[in-house]
Amino acid sequence: MTIIGTSGLVLNEKLLFEHSAPGRKGYSLPKLDVPKTELAAELCREEISGFPELSEVDVVRHFTRLSTWNYGVDSGFYPLGSCTMKYNPKVNEVVARLPGLADIHPATPAHLTQGMLGLMYRLQESLAEISGFAKVTLQPAAGAQGEMTGMLVIRAWHEARGSKRTKVLIPATAHGTNPASAALAGYDVVPISSDGVLTLEEVEAHMNDDVAALMVTNPNTLGLFETNIEAICKLVHERGGLVYCDGANLNALMGIARPGDMGLDVMHFNLHKTFSTPHGGGGPGSGPVGVTAALAPYLPGPGVECDGKSYRLESVNESSIGRMMAFHGNVGIMVRAYAYIRSMGPTGLKHATEMAVLNANYVRARLEGVYDLPYKNRSLHEVVFSDKDLEGGCHTLDLAKRLIDYGYHPPTIYFPLVVKGAIMIEPTETESQEVLDEFCDAMIAIAGEARDNPELLHDAPIRSKVRRLDETAAARKPKLKWEEVG
Amino acid sequence: MRYIPHTAGDVAQMLGRVGVDTLEQLFVEVPEAVRLKRPLDLPEPVSEIELLREFKGLAEKNATVETYKSFLGGGAYHHFIPAVIDQLISRSEFYTAYTPYQPEISQGTLQAIFEFQTLICQLTGMDVANASMYDGASASAEAVLMAVRLTRRKRVLLSRALNPRYRATVATYCKYLGLELVEVAVGDDGRTDSADLAEKLDDKTAAVVLGYPNYFGVIEDVAAAAELTHQHGARLVTAVSEPVALGLLKSPGELGADIVAGDGQSFGLPLSFGGPYLGFFAVLQKDVRSMPGRLVGETTDLDGQRGFVLTLATREQHIRREKATSNICSNQGLCALMVTIFLSLLGKQGLREMAEQNLSKAAYARQQFASLKNFSIAFAGPSFNEFVVRSKPPVAEVLVGLEQAGILGGLSLADDYPELADCFLVCVTEQNQREEIDALVAALQGGAA
Numbered sequence: 001m002t003i004i005g006t007s008g009l010v011l012n013e014k015l016l017f018e019h020s021a022p023g024r025k026g027y028s029l030p031k032l033d034v035p036k037t038e039l040a041a042e043l044c045r046e047e048i049s050g051f052p053e054l055s056e057v058d059v060v061r062h063f064t065r066l067s068t069w070n071y072g073v074d075s076g077f078y079p080l081g082s083c084t085m086k087y088n089p090k091v092n093e094v095v096a097r098l099p100g101l102a103d104i105h106p107a108t109p110a111h112l113t114q115g116m117l118g119l120m121y122r123l124q125e126s127l128a129e130i131s132g133f134a135k136v137t138l139q140p141a142a143g144a145q146g147e148m149t150g151m152l153v154i155r156a157w158h159e160a161r162g163s164k165r166t167k168v169l170i171p172a173t174a175h176g177t178n179p180a181s182a183a184l185a186g187y188d189v190v191p192i193s194s195d196g197v198l199t200l201e202e203v204e205a206h207m208n209d210d211v212a213a214l215m216v217t218n219p220n221t222l223g224l225f226e227t228n229i230e231a232i233c234k235l236v237h238e239r240g241g242l243v244y245c246d247g248a249n250l251n252a253l254m255g256i257a258r259p260g261d262m263g264l265d266v267m268h269f270n271l272h273k274t275f276s277t278p279h280g281g282g283g284p285g286s287g288p289v290g291v292t293a294a295l296a297p298y299l300p301g302p303g304v305e306c307d308g309k310s311y312r313l314e315s316v317n318e319s320s321i322g323r324m325m326a327f328h329g330n331v332g333i334m335v336r337a338y339a340y341i342r343s344m345g346p347t348g349l350k351h352a353t354e355m356a357v358l359n360a361n362y363v364r365a366r367l368e369g370v371y372d373l374p375y376k377n378r379s380l381h382e383v384v385f386s387d388k389d390l391e392g393g394c395h396t397l398d399l400a401k402r403l404i405d406y407g408y409h410p411p412t413i414y415f416p417l418v419v420k421g422a423i424m425i426e427p428t429e430t431e432s433q434e435v436l437d438e439f440c441d442a443m444i445a446i447a448g449e450a451r452d453n454p455e456l457l458h459d460a461p462i463r464s465k466v467r468r469l470d471e472t473a474a475a476r477k478p479k480l481k482w483e484e485v486g
Numbered sequence: 487m488r489y490i491p492h493t494a495g496d497v498a499q500m501l502g503r504v505g506v507d508t509l510e511q512l513f514v515e516v517p518e519a520v521r522l523k524r525p526l527d528l529p530e531p532v533s534e535i536e537l538l539r540e541f542k543g544l545a546e547k548n549a550t551v552e553t554y555k556s557f558l559g560g561g562a563y564h565h566f567i568p569a570v571i572d573q574l575i576s577r578s579e580f581y582t583a584y585t586p587y588q589p590e591i592s593q594g595t596l597q598a599i600f601e602f603q604t605l606i607c608q609l610t611g612m613d614v615a616n617a618s619m620y621d622g623a624s625a626s627a628e629a630v631l632m633a634v635r636l637t638r639r640k641r642v643l644l645s646r647a648l649n650p651r652y653r654a655t656v657a658t659y660c661k662y663l664g665l666e667l668v669e670v671a672v673g674d675d676g677r678t679d680s681a682d683l684a685e686k687l688d689d690k691t692a693a694v695v696l697g698y699p700n701y702f703g704v705i706e707d708v709a710a711a712a713e714l715t716h717q718h719g720a721r722l723v724t725a726v727s728e729p730v731a732l733g734l735l736k737s738p739g740e741l742g743a744d745i746v747a748g749d750g751q752s753f754g755l756p757l758s759f760g761g762p763y764l765g766f767f768a769v770l771q772k773d774v775r776s777m778p779g780r781l782v783g784e785t786t787d788l789d790g791q792r793g794f795v796l797t798l799a800t801r802e803q804h805i806r807r808e809k810a811t812s813n814i815c816s817n818q819g820l821c822a823l824m825v826t827i828f829l830s831l832l833g834k835q836g837l838r839e840m841a842e843q844n845l846s847k848a849a850y851a852r853q854q855f856a857s858l859k860n861f862s863i864a865f866a867g868p869s870f871n872e873f874v875v876r877s878k879p880p881v882a883e884v885l886v887g888l889e890q891a892g893i894l895g896g897l898s899l900a901d902d903y904p905e906l907a908d909c910f911l912v913c914v915t916e917q918n919q920r921e922e923i924d925a926l927v928a929a930l931q932g933g934a935a
Binding site (some may be wrong): 013015016017022024025026027029030032033034035036037039040042044045048049050051052053054056059060062063064066067068069070071072073075078080085086087088089091092093095097098099100101102103104105106107108109112113114115116118119121122126129130132141142143144145147148152155156175176177179180181182183184185186188189224225227229230253254255256257258260262272276278279280281282283284286300315316321322323324325326327328329330331332333335339341342343344345346347348349350351352354355356357359360361362364365366377378380400401406407410412415429430431432433449461464465466467468469470471473474475478479480481482 | 487489490491492496497499500501503505506509512513514515516517519520521522525526527528529530531532534535537538540541542543544545546547548549550551552554556558560561562564566568570572573574576577578579581582583584585586587588589590591592593594595598600601603604605607608609614615616617618621622623624649651652654655657658659661662663664694705727728732733734735736737740749756757758759760761762763774780781782783784785786787789790791793794797798799800802803804805806807808809810812813814815816817818819820821823826827829830831832833834835836837838839840842843845846847849850868878890894897901916919920923
């Protein structure tokens with residue numbers, strides 16, 4: 001087996017502030033062409049203490065060196081479960097930077113922004129078609145803000161009917177943002193257990209007149225389709241509640257099945273997962289929300305409307321929950337997502353889903369037996385193993401760190417919480433069989449190392465820029481910024 | 487499809503290994519009743535050439551700050567963006583990575599965020615800044631929620647001169663949390679009315695929120711507001727939507743702010759029709775464990791080398807779930823990197839020089855407006871790079887007239903401030919040459935309105 005992880009010449013680099021030299025400049029501005037004005041002295045600050053003074057070359061080298069200490073999708077395989085780290089097409093970066101799309105002020109009148117509004121409208125419509133929902137808002141900035149938007153919409157729907165329900169049911173497998181978002185809508189969270197997939201009985205046992213909604217993720221964070229979803233939605237509806245769907249895993253369903261057709265009432269999309277926009281080292285993402293027709297009046301505004309001839313931004317109506325952000329959301333991300341949908345088309349999106357699911361099942365087939373697989377239902381886009389069979393006193397963290405030495409970004413680890421030592425692998429569709437084989441070979445080799453030479457795992461990583469970092473010390477005495485010594 | 491590598495042979499071989507005959511069989515768990523029985527109703531795919539053609543066509547239908555002379559501000563600003571920024575953020579090790587969960591292979595992102603946190607602290611005069619929020623509006627909403635947590639009080643005072651879209655976002659975030667939002671009036675000079683603030687502040691007040699500068703471009707008396715606020719044990723939140731001003735103005739921290747929320751778009755981010763922008767968020771050391779959002783801290787590795795990690799995660803949703811300080815997960819990481827690069831280039835002198843240019847150009851424009859017969863300056867308070875113009879002719883007609891002269895002349899205040907229906911907000915930055923300002927004034931004088 002070829003190990004792709006190796007060490008090239010990695011350059012050290014100080015902090016910006018440690019490079020600074022008084023009087024050095026990295027900018028140029030035109031000469032002031034109007035008389036200079038002074039502001040009243042009592043309003044003005046002294047010079048900003050500690051602010052850097054660097055040349056342009058200093059800055060360019062600094063950040064170039066920093067970039068080489070990172071690992072991205074373009075570096076290699078990045079099977080971070082539930083994050084859908086698919087390839088980010090380059091042409092999407094080009095179109096998002098077209099001056100006619102990037103240099104529009106958000107308050108420019110609608111008749112002067114018909115191109116952009118048209119693009120946003122078509123994206124809304126495309127997402128509605130892909131998901132089976134009646135109406136989509138593009139405003140939320142990320143998945144978590146989408147969840148909060150959805151829960152506020154649910155609350156507004158209840159309030160409009162005079163219903164004062166206070167609780168939301170959330171399965172233990174849910175992402176932590178789900179309960180946190182429900183809390184922001186003023187709800188108390190009732191955790192419910194789910195062993196693999198959610199059962200009707202479990203939901204029924206908790207469903208009462210005080211439950212406003214159930215939040216599910218479908219497919220869930222174990223990569224399993226919630227097979228009882230229709231019956232569960234029916235039950236919750238009969239008892240006066242609504243069902244929210246976390247759409248983080250939509251990459252498993254495009255062109256196969258639509259959440260809106262399953263009885264779900266609200267769902268957020270992650271354009272930075274399913275629709276290929278880059279993850280940016282943590283963001284920006286974009287978290288549009290789709291709803292049924294009954295919930296459409298409560299969506300945040302403004303949204304883009306079309307009268308058949310032209311597009312306009314419809315201001316917030318009275319029943320709307322209001323505004324989630326200062327403007328129209330992360331529009332630059334929407335441009336990339338729409339470019340992806342145009343490049344893929346209906347068959348391309350379905351093909352992406354099929355290959356994503358095939359890849360996850362292929363990895364599962366190759367690793368089952370080597371690693372413990374706690375849930376045996378057919379996997380969709382991701383597969384979750386546990387570290388139960390890992391020998392030599394090694395745990396999931398050790399495996400993850402050893403994978404780094406082999407040249408891979410580790411999977412999501414210790415999530416979902418219901419699997420002890422979870423190893424959550426989402427390959428996505430953009431990886432070839434060869435890449436998957438090399439990764440699986442590495443996983444198998446590491447299991448062998450754990451048995452025969454566990455120190456290799458405990459000491460890993462050894463090929464990265466830094467070795468294991470002391471996170472306990474970082475939290476005990478937090479140092480959260482650079483400060484001038486002395 | 488060029489983004490998907492599988493050949494027909496690969497698919498057959500992989501299906502064999504999985505132990506099924508068809509792709510269809512991979513989806514056995516999806517009940518027949520919910521299967522989509524038709525192709526998605528979307529347009530057929532386009533090639534790269536066609537895609538570029540289509541998007542260029544869409545781009546041509548928009549007015550930009552390059553094709554028009556723009557004096558639009560109000561929370562989004564047309565500033566200089568050094569070429570270095572886009573070159574550096576196009577390093578795909580930066581933009582194709584995700585949250586730095588594995589610090590050993592994410593030191594680039596982590597060190598850059600640590601530098602970002604430092605720069606925001608220096609700029610705002612605060613002790614601790616987080617790794618970013620979505621934008622200035624949602625950051626302001628999070629600031630209000632944090633003040634509510636810290637004080638366990640339920641009343642929040644928002645200045646009427648705070649950006650109306652920030653106020654609306656705060657209202658959405660607070661909608662079902664049982665909080666009372668109270669508006670504080672604006673005085674004749676365009677600053678928040680201190681008498682009204684004093685009257686409305688009480689011992690149930692959790693927070694007072696002011697814009698700095700405010701939506702009318704006026705520089706608030708933050709020190710006086712802080713003193714009043716603190717007398718009642720409440721927290722002062724300053725919302726900064728035009729942070730270039732902080733190159734010149736006293737920092738909110740120096741003036742007594744407890745939480746500083748703001749938007750970093752002015753620091754190197756394209757206008758992009760409203761996003762992605764960057765929320766920044768800074769607090770005092772004593773409050774760090776109540777703050778929302780990710781934090782990067784310094785530590786050492788096994789060999790004693792300096793390194794950086796995500797830290798104090800016990801505040802966050804993935805650990806604390808419904809008891810977390812916020813639900814935020816993905817933030818605006820790449821935008822924080824852009825701001826870090828921008829501030830590194832501009833540095834100590836550059837930010838000040840840029841701020842001075844904004845101040846001087848806006849002051850020049852303000853004087854020119856004041857000399858016009860049909861127009862006057864609405865507020866006498868000190869301003870930075872925005873000011874409110876009162877117009878005798880109807881504002882809508884004035885703005886349309888300017889538009890026909892190729893000028894985006896300002897933002898009407900009619901929708902947000904019925905009492906200022908005869909006013910519009912004008913913004914002047916270092917991007918507006920003197921000739922542009924003169925052209926704006928000439929158009930108004932010549933009755934483009």
